[in-house]
Amino acid sequence: MGERENDEQNAGRIEGGIDAIVLGASADGLAAAAYLGEAGLRTVLLEAGAEIGGKIRAREFAPDMTCIDGDHLISDLDPETISDLDLYRRGVAYASRRINTAYFFDDGQSLEIEGDLINAAASIDEEIGGGVAFQKFTQQFMELAAQLRPAFEASGGGRGRQRQRALAKAMDVSPATARRFNRFLLSSGEAILDDYLPDGMLKTAMLTEIAFRSAAPAHEPFSFMNLIRRWAGETSGLQAAIAYPRGGVVTVIDALRRAVQAAKVEIRAATPVQQILIERDRVAGVQLENGGQIRAPIVIAAMDARRVFLDMIGASHIDIEFQRAVSAAKPLIGSGRLHLVLKGFARDEKTKENMQRRLVYTPGPDNLRRAFAAARAGDIPQDMIIEAIFPAAVDEAVDDDSRQLLSIIAHPLPVDVDAGPERREAIVSAVQANVERFAPNIVDRIEASDLSLPADLAANSGYHIEAFAARPGVMQQWALAGQVTTASGIEGLYFCGPEAQIGYGVNCAAGRIAAKAAIRLSRRGAAAA
Amino acid sequence: MIATLDVLVVGSDEASLCAAACAARGGARVGLLRSKPEGKRQSGASVSAVPNAVWRRLDLQDHGVSLEPVSARVSLMDDGESVTTYPSVRQTGAALAANGAKDHLLWSSFVDDMACLHSTADLNDAVTGSPNGVAPLTGLLENPRRLAAVGQLTGTCADLLDDFFSDDRLKAHLAACSVGRAGLGGRELGAALEVPQSLDDGAWRMRSTSDGASLYAVLEKICTDSGVEHFEGALVSVSAEGGKHKTVDITGGVRLKSRCVFFATPEAAASAGIETPASPLTAENKVTASMRFKLRKSVKPPAADKDAIFFILDNIDDLQTARDCVVDGQLPESLPVEFEFARNGDLIARTNYCPKVFREEGEWRDWTGQDRQAVAARITQRLASRMSALPAAIKKSKIEFIGAHEPDRNTPTLASPELVVIQPSHHNTIGAAVQLLDRVLAHG
Numbered sequence: 001m002g003e004r005e006n007d008e009q010n011a012g013r014i015e016g017g018i019d020a021i022v023l024g025a026s027a028d029g030l031a032a033a034a035y036l037g038e039a040g041l042r043t044v045l046l047e048a049g050a051e052i053g054g055k056i057r058a059r060e061f062a063p064d065m066t067c068i069d070g071d072h073l074i075s076d077l078d079p080e081t082i083s084d085l086d087l088y089r090r091g092v093a094y095a096s097r098r099i100n101t102a103y104f105f106d107d108g109q110s111l112e113i114e115g116d117l118i119n120a121a122a123s124i125d126e127e128i129g130g131g132v133a134f135q136k137f138t139q140q141f142m143e144l145a146a147q148l149r150p151a152f153e154a155s156g157g158g159r160g161r162q163r164q165r166a167l168a169k170a171m172d173v174s175p176a177t178a179r180r181f182n183r184f185l186l187s188s189g190e191a192i193l194d195d196y197l198p199d200g201m202l203k204t205a206m207l208t209e210i211a212f213r214s215a216a217p218a219h220e221p222f223s224f225m226n227l228i229r230r231w232a233g234e235t236s237g238l239q240a241a242i243a244y245p246r247g248g249v250v251t252v253i254d255a256l257r258r259a260v261q262a263a264k265v266e267i268r269a270a271t272p273v274q275q276i277l278i279e280r281d282r283v284a285g286v287q288l289e290n291g292g293q294i295r296a297p298i299v300i301a302a303m304d305a306r307r308v309f310l311d312m313i314g315a316s317h318i319d320i321e322f323q324r325a326v327s328a329a330k331p332l333i334g335s336g337r338l339h340l341v342l343k344g345f346a347r348d349e350k351t352k353e354n355m356q357r358r359l360v361y362t363p364g365p366d367n368l369r370r371a372f373a374a375a376r377a378g379d380i381p382q383d384m385i386i387e388a389i390f391p392a393a394v395d396e397a398v399d400d401d402s403r404q405l406l407s408i409i410a411h412p413l414p415v416d417v418d419a420g421p422e423r424r425e426a427i428v429s430a431v432q433a434n435v436e437r438f439a440p441n442i443v444d445r446i447e448a449s450d451l452s453l454p455a456d457l458a459a460n461s462g463y464h465i466e467a468f469a470a471r472p473g474v475m476q477q478w479a480l481a482g483q484v485t486t487a488s489g490i491e492g493l494y495f496c497g498p499e500a501q502i503g504y505g506v507n508c509a510a511g512r513i514a515a516k517a518a519i520r521l522s523r524r525g526a527a528a529a
Numbered sequence: 530m531i532a533t534l535d536v537l538v539v540g541s542d543e544a545s546l547c548a549a550a551c552a553a554r555g556g557a558r559v560g561l562l563r564s565k566p567e568g569k570r571q572s573g574a575s576v577s578a579v580p581n582a583v584w585r586r587l588d589l590q591d592h593g594v595s596l597e598p599v600s601a602r603v604s605l606m607d608d609g610e611s612v613t614t615y616p617s618v619r620q621t622g623a624a625l626a627a628n629g630a631k632d633h634l635l636w637s638s639f640v641d642d643m644a645c646l647h648s649t650a651d652l653n654d655a656v657t658g659s660p661n662g663v664a665p666l667t668g669l670l671e672n673p674r675r676l677a678a679v680g681q682l683t684g685t686c687a688d689l690l691d692d693f694f695s696d697d698r699l700k701a702h703l704a705a706c707s708v709g710r711a712g713l714g715g716r717e718l719g720a721a722l723e724v725p726q727s728l729d730d731g732a733w734r735m736r737s738t739s740d741g742a743s744l745y746a747v748l749e750k751i752c753t754d755s756g757v758e759h760f761e762g763a764l765v766s767v768s769a770e771g772g773k774h775k776t777v778d779i780t781g782g783v784r785l786k787s788r789c790v791f792f793a794t795p796e797a798a799a800s801a802g803i804e805t806p807a808s809p810l811t812a813e814n815k816v817t818a819s820m821r822f823k824l825r826k827s828v829k830p831p832a833a834d835k836d837a838i839f840f841i842l843d844n845i846d847d848l849q850t851a852r853d854c855v856v857d858g859q860l861p862e863s864l865p866v867e868f869e870f871a872r873n874g875d876l877i878a879r880t881n882y883c884p885k886v887f888r889e890e891g892e893w894r895d896w897t898g899q900d901r902q903a904v905a906a907r908i909t910q911r912l913a914s915r916m917s918a919l920p921a922a923i924k925k926s927k928i929e930f931i932g933a934h935e936p937d938r939n940t941p942t943l944a945s946p947e948l949v950v951i952q953p954s955h956h957n958t959i960g961a962a963v964q965l966l967d968r969v970l971a972h973g
Contacts, residue, residue, distance in 0.1 A: 179947075186656070186719075186809035219856060221719040221810045222683060321677050328680070328688050332716070366857070366888070373853035376716060377846075472684075472718050479680030487673035 012291040018042050020298035020518060021286055022265075023273055023312075026054025028496040028511030029302030030256035034085050035515035036300070037263025041522055044294060045265055046286070048272035048462050053253040054302075055457045055468065056506065062448035065405055067339040068248045069452055069460075071505050072389055072407045073099070073358065075242045076233030077252065078509040090255040090262075095246040095395040101358045103205045104438035106367065106383070111201045112357070115242060117234065118142060130202055137196045137206075144184065145228045146235035152474075152502045153509050185225060185475070189218035190365070208362035212385050212411055213504055215333045215470040217372035218365070222473030229474055229503045242358065244394040252506055272462070276301070276312045276493070283492035286312075297525065298492045298518045302511060304467030305484045305499040318488055325483045326499075329476075331469030333375045334415040334454040338408040338431050341448040345402050355393035355404070361386040361438045375412040380423075380430050385411045388435065403447065408435065415454050415469045424451055467498045477502045485514070494518050532758060534560045534787040535970060537777055539764060540797030543576045544952075544962040546748035548793045551586050551963045553755040557970055560787065561752060562760045562779060564800070573871030575599050575734035575838065576744065577958040587751055595741030599734045599869070600836035604702035605915045607843040611832035612702035616733050625699065632694040639693045640728060646678055647725035656682050656722060656810075686713075686720040687845075697845045703727075704848055705840040709865050711954045712812040712881030714852030715845065719810045723956070731957030734838065739872055760785075764801050764941040767948045775948055780939075789969055792951040793962035799932030802939055805946040808953035815855050816883040816896075817931040818904050822876040823924040828916050830870075841866045841911050851882040858888025860903060866911045876919075878908050886934050896933045904928065 022033040025047035033045040051057055056070035082088065098115030105111075111128060114120040117138045125131030184192065189210035197203040210218040210226045217223070234241050245251050260267060275287040276299055285295035301308040305326045315323055345351065363371065363383030371381035387409045410431040416423060428451050432443055454468035461467075471477055484499045494517055496510035538549040541563040553559040579589065579596065604612045612628065614621045618637050625633035656679065681689055686708045690700040704715045707727035713720040726732060737744050753759070762780035767790055770776050774786040792798040795807040796817060806813055830839060842848065842865045851861035861882050868878040883904055886893050905928045913919050943949065950969050955961035 183809055188809070188813075191806065191809065191813070216718050219813070220717055223718075321674075324692055325677055325680055328684065328692060330688060330691070366891075369853075369856050373857070376849070475683045476680060476718065479676050479683065482676040483673055483680065487677070 024302035025052035031508040031511030032515040034259040037265035061450040081508040085259040145231040225474035335411040337452040355390040537787040544793035580960040592747040593742040596735040643725040689721040701845040712815040714849035766942040807951035
């Protein structure tokens with residue numbers, strides 16, 4: 001069985017004899033399908049769009065230039081999924097790991113921090129001093145991040161208890177430690193950083209990491225945990241450090257697809273699902289838009305929660321508190337992706353080395369606060385955080401071509417449901433103005449550019465725009481993830497959409513956890529029969 | 530001589546006095562440190578309700594105290610319209626219906642739901658990181674029902690209100706009553722917590738009736754009678770030397786030993802110059818301004834009676850805009866102001882939206898005399914925008930700032946922030962302060 005297009009003959013037919021259905025071929029959906037297939041369940045993976053990969057997909061946007069939508073780096077790929085699904089053998093390889101970050105500040109200064117944070121103190125001491133404070137800071141919080149790692153794993157399948165144990169263990173030292181821990185959990189990033197990294201570039205750099213891709217600015221409560229969440233990936237070793245996979249993030253999707261195919265799962269692209277069938281509080285299968293039905297006792301949904309619970313299941317099957325949780329938050333802040341093709345690059349070693357880093361521009365704490373206020377009010381901020389990489393350079397494939405692709409994530413931007421051409425133009429020039437501040441005269445070198453906003457991703461994937469907006473602090477994510485994965489009350493339904501994940505980026509743990517819980521249910525069912 | 534105390538309560542408001550009196554009645558050795566009184570104390574402003582338990586512990590009825598609730602909470606919008614809520618659910622529903630608010634039918638279920646959210650008191654404390662909090666957060670993350678509550682309480686006030694209501698005016702009013710008190714923004718995470726708190730019975734404020742004794746005077750007397758030692762002056766330093774007791778220096782060279790130093794409200798701590806936030810959710814970088822107007826002739830509020838509490842705001846986004854200004858070091862253009870009429874006819878206005886430090890042309894600077902005048906002018910202008918007769922009626926006015934950063938300000942040195950206990954901002958000010966001090970004394 002392989003991929004096959006949805007043919008007209010299927011319309012109106014009822015299919016049976018299937019053990020499990022996975023909805024949505026995002027990274028998590030693919031991982032879940034692979035797990036189910038490997039466990040011997042007869043599984044069908046349905047994707048509404050023509051292509052797989054969710055928001056991560058490669059496309060040619062200029063002659064001979066391919067860009068990858070979604071993320072451009074990997075920071076927390078689930079190590080268990082990597083080994084269970086043999087992703088290394090199936091094509092995932094890292095071009096560079098623990099990429100160094102160069103921070104550029106609004107006053108023209110810059111600072112390089114090694115990707116290996118624990119050992120970064122020495123080089124910081126050499127550059128600007130204050131290495132000791134930074135080492136103390138990273139050590140303490142890396143430790144905390146390591147303790148909390150299980151708590152950041154996606155919920156579902158009894159994870160609540162495991163999370164609680166992890167948290168309890170982290171706190172169960174002394175009342176004083178518990179108090180301090182509570183403070184880290186609830187405090188704003190600014191409040192904690194004020195205590196540990198008094199003034200200076202290091203503080204600004206860390207503030208930037210906290211605010212980057214978050215819906216809440218670093219001066220608001222709960223934001224400090226964003227940093228701990230980022231570092232939690234790092235603590236599981238090299239495997240989950242910030243890295244660039246050879247060939248781009250899209251190769252992870254390819255490897256997952258190979259795993260799915262090896263597990264003999266049938267992938268049906270361009271097969272939109274209209275409804276998840278519920279009979280007596282149990283999943284009965286799905287109703288396709290072409291009129292066909294597929295019956296199965298297990299459905300794993302890897303799409304956004306609104307689509308799954310409100311559109312496909314319907315309000316009548318879920319209780320009101322749960323509906324509220326799914327529909328409560330309004331998306332206000334998101335990130336923008338800008339790809340630029342630049343010409344005229346020198347090919348000497350120095351340039352090459354400079355291009356092999358993760359480049360982060362930070363407008364500083366004051367401007368950052370204003371940026372969030374502006375984005376929240378729906379305006380395009382003057383200043384923003386820029387994360388940029390040269391994919392070809394970090395992939396060590398800088399060839400003779402003097403053209404280079406620059407891949408940029410800009411944050412924060414307002415989330416527009418419908419951005420017109422003028423608005424897009426304004427966003428592009430605002431992002432470029434910020435890039436200019438650390439890479440002067442770059443605008444003259446632009447050959448082609450491409451902007452992708454949350455609204456574009458939503459239009460491509462058929463998800464609601466909320467799925468692509470930035471999310472607030474870890475506390476809120478915990479609460480929502482716990483609910484979408486456990487509280488629907490429908491037997492046989494598992495959820496591993498974006499809301500199930502704590503943090504951002506390609507992770508796959510949610511898919512793994514949902515699939516394992518589904519496999520347990522299926523075995524129990526088989527034993528009972 | 531060095532006095533040795535169980536607790537030193539610092540502050541001169543009703544909550545501080547109540548906490549000190551209750552602790553002393555419970556057998557603790559209590560000191561009460563108040564700043565030098567500048568002339569006669571001007572009272573008459575409303576205070577949070579005195580919970581029954583506190584009332585009984587202090588036998589307030591024996592002292593002729595009689596309190597009556599503030600009649601209503603009224604928001605005055607910029608188009609001359611107003612929204613009014615009352616302590617009674619039915620009365621509020623009827624008022625909303627009479628006012629044409631579409632959402633009046635939802636009011637009672639909203640109040641019920643908020644009470645339900647609020648009743649998980651340990652959850653409240655855990656989510657705010659209040660020193661009151663015993664249940665660590667960890668226990669909350671397993672149970673889906675509690676997860677739902679955590680999600681709501683840690684969210685934004687706007688999201689919480691959007692769930693129930695569609696009428697922007699009503700939402701603005703509810704935000705003003707709840708979030709406005711804490712000086713937060715409507716779209717700030719964690720601000721949702723203020724909403725159920727503001728609807729709790731203990732949050733409805735009270736005033737002494739004209740024939741009853743003043744609550745403040747009675748509390749002072751009870752403190753003295755139960756052996757509270759009075760000190761006058763300001764805090765200079767708190768250090769941990771001396772084992773179980775902290776060494777506290779106050780102005781005038783007086784040195785005390787106390788097991789704990791307690792602030793009943795974040796304002797009390799801010800007045801003493803303490804910069805540590807009471808809890809992680811406390812709005813930082815804000816200054817509270819309180820202004821008292823002596824009036825030549827009485828001014829009629831545009832809606833409801835003179836016994837109500839009034840809020841001035843233009844629209845639903847005002848609070849967030851104001852908060853953004855404060856964080857950015859600016860004085861908000863449409864400053865949210867709260868006011869009421871005291872028993873003696875004075876008008877008392879208050880705002881929680883002044884910046885701690887100002888930012889001018891990219892540079893941060895401390896408060897100046899001009900800033901103080903600007904705030905006073907802005908408050909007066911906001912009041913006049915709702916009561917055109919006011920400017921002509923003002924005899925004189927006086928403004929006070931709590932927590933403003935001034936060059937010559939006395940800032941006590943704390944050896945470590947953990948040496949003092951500060952009750953976070955709470956709508957039920959008195960009840961929360963008494964409860965926290967009980968806990969502190971019980972657990973050391």
